[in-house]
Amino acid sequence: MARLWTWLREDVWEIRFRRYVALTLAAVLAGLGVWGGMTATKENRSCAPGVVQPKGSDECVGVSWTTYAFGRAQFADTVRAIHRENARLAPGSYVTVALLEPFTATDADNLGDVLHELQGAYLAQYQANHDTTDLKPKIRLVLANPGSTGTYWQHTVDQLAGMTGGSDRLRAVTGVGLSTDNNKKAVQELTSRGIPVIGSSITADDLANGQNGKDPFPGLARVSPTNTDEARALASFAKVSAANAFLVYDRTGDPYTRTLQASFEKMLKGSRYEAQPFTPPADRSKEGSTSNVFMQITNILCNTPTTTNTILFAGRHTQLRQFINMLGQRGCHDRRFTVLTGDEGSYLAGDKDLDPAALKDPLLTVRYTSLAHPDAWLKDAAKTGGSAADAKVLQSLLGGAGKEPVGPLGPIALDDGQLIIAYDAMRLAVRGIRGASPTGKIPALADVGLQWPQVKGNELRVNGASGWICLDAHGNPYDKAVPIVQLTPESRARFVKIAWPEGKPPSAECLPPA
Structure with missing residues (x-):
């Protein structure tokens, strides 16, 4: 019994001694900065401010407000132009709009689409901030990436929801991109949290309000027709x-x-x-x-x-x-x-x-x-529903896009219509934000999405580069111009004719019928 007691005391002492040595070693390493560095290296999955790499993924997702271009060189010029525009805004003078797109897409066609939507959204931001009437609030643009296929939409939506207060004052999300199940979930979650969404190129009928008289996405507006x-x-x-x-x-x-x-x-x-x-x-x-x-x-x-x-x-x-x-x-x-x-x-x-x-x-x-085409409004052939003058507003902006102060934005392509439709979507976002606060003060988040039913008529519609945007009570564009495009033997997009959901252009007042 005495021998057992001696052995136990020695064993306990050895355990305590090892624990003491381990704690002492950890303290020394921490003092030298080694232990903290080892831990940070293991846990730090940051790609840039606001952007992280989820475990088990090689993508960087989240919301970026710096010059970080998500590892895509083709975005770099436009991202720098956005950062420069954001930097010139005085504190307290702006609200934030997020462009939600798959910035880490790998498919070349999808990347081209994202680039053009990025350029279009920025051009509308620049136009809004440099309007000769000096309208307020000013617009800050940030980039929100849910992943190449939208897998990390929940992470990005949570981050966006956290930006509605404080100095960010997020008041709308635009873009969204493809009509996919993940994007549908993202729109559902954003609108359920009271964040207005302006879809640029989403066309799926079940990603729209008003189907069977129901509005599952309160605060959603769109600039593209449904399928x-x-x-x-x-x-x-x-x-x-x-x-x-x-x-x-x-x-x-x-x-x-x-x-x-x-x-x-x-x-x-x-x-x-x-x-x-x-x-x-x-x-x-x-x-x-x-x-x-x-x-x-x-x-x-x-x-x-x-x-x-x-x-x-x-x-x-x-x-x-x-x-x-x-x-x-x-x-x-x-x-x-x-x-x-x-x-x-x-x-x-x-x-x-x-x-x-x-x-x-x-x-x-x-x-x-097509959602839009640069040749659709060369002439006012339709008489109503859009005009060459409206299209030329964007063309004049593009004329300065090769250098500062507007650019450079890198190569510009308009044939796919994505730059044009993203430009119009951001303009609609600006209309909602400023319409919610005519005095120029920062509007309440809840008030922005309430503006969509009144975007119609001669004075309140958006005279888009893609055609008139007159929204119905559910936030859908009424009788929106639909360019019919043909692929040429050179694999280019040749404009054929404007077609209309109603079979003819809207009337001059552009008011949806009962």
Whole structure:
């Protein structure tokens, strides 16, 4: 027993001694700054102020207000211009607007889209802050990245919600980008927290208010037509008939493709042929094996009567490109086909993977609804719904975009319409912010989203570069101009004609009917 007691005392002493040595060593290392440095290195996942790298990810997400360009060199010039504009704003004179986009996208087409939306939002910010009437409050622009596919939307939305107070005074979020399930969740969460959202290029019907009389996104406004309105405009232009049309659609779908499919199906009631589905990868920017399915679908098309000459395509741009390439290799080269699709077609202008031979085929035509086009308003052919004068306001800004004080912004491209539509979305955000406080004081967050139903009529509409923006009671643009665009053999976007959801331009007062 005595021997056991001795052994226990020695064991306890040894444990205490080791603990003492460990604590002493930690104190010494901390004093030298080594321990703290080791811990910080392990835990510090910061990429830049406001931006972090989530565990298990190689992306940097969050909200940036510095010159950080999310590792994308093509954004650097515009991000520096935004930072310079923000820096000149006097404390207390501004509110913040966040541009929500996938700044870490990897797909070249998506990156081009984000760049153009970044440039358009900045140009509208610069215009608002340098207006000759010196209207207030001024606008500070920050960049919000939810990840390349929106995976980290919750993190970024939480961060944005925390910016509504203090010196940030966030009053709106614009952009949003693609109509995806993750972006839909982000919009739902932002609006549920009372943060107004202005969608630039979202077109999905289920990412809009007013469907079945309900408003699931209180405070959401949009500058682009819904897929249903785009389809109606396309139908009025192309005179689509169920007797001669064939539908190809994304089986699994996302908010954009699902609602575009539904819109096309309404046009094809009574069609003689069953629609043909395809199943793309979960990340629709990836190639996958969808081309094999499209090769088989083209064989089916070749077996239809020659009167079946219109193909309605409800899918994303990568799959659209694959489908066009396969059509260019179809066995029935003597058959004429016209492919009609939504605004995802705008991504194909300049797509290096698009087979030039397919577009040079005189019997194959590819047309799509664009959100905007630089040639749409060269003349006031429509008489109402927009004007050449409105479009020239943006053109004058672009004239100075190559150097300070406006630029430089890097290469400018307008054919895909993204810069134009993002410019108009930011202008609508500014209209809501300043309309909520005519005296120029900082408006209450809750008041900004209440402005959308009154954006209409001769005086209160936004005379956008993409056409008039007259919002209905649910924040949707009424009878918005829809440019019909055709892909040329050189893979460029050629403007064809303006079409209208209502079949004709809105009246001069631009008031939605009851």
